[in-house]
Amino acid sequence: xxxxxxxxxxxxxxxxxxxxxxxxxxxxxxxxxxxxxxxxxxxxxxxxxxxxxxxxxxxxxxxxxxxxxxxxxxxxxxxxxx
Numbered sequence: 001x002x003x004x005x006x007x008x009x010x011x012x013x014x015x016x017x018x019x020x021x022x023x024x025x026x027x028x029x030x031x032x033x034x035x036x037x038x039x040x041x042x043x044x045x046x047x048x049x050x051x052x053x054x055x056x057x058x059x060x061x062x063x064x065x066x067x068x069x070x071x072x073x074x075x076x077x078x079x080x081x082x
Contacts, residue, residue: 011080014071022052028039029074041043065081 011019025032025048034048041048042065050056058066061073067074 012054013078014057017058018052018054018079020049020077020079021048021066021070023081024072025052034056037066041065058074 021037025034025037033045033051035045038045038048041062043062047056051058063077064074067077070077
């Protein structure tokens, strides 16, 4: 029977979302700032910063808003970071 990775080895959903938001935000041609992403997603820059550092939770509705702004499917924000 295959062994499961230890819980400590699997990044939390909060960490995955934060890492993916940061990666996608910086992957833009002109590397979108936290302030610009916040503006487009209708939230404050400090909220974007807290998300990227896995310091706060995100609602499903807001997760969907970030996915739309970043041009990805909501599932992409939940995947383990590439």
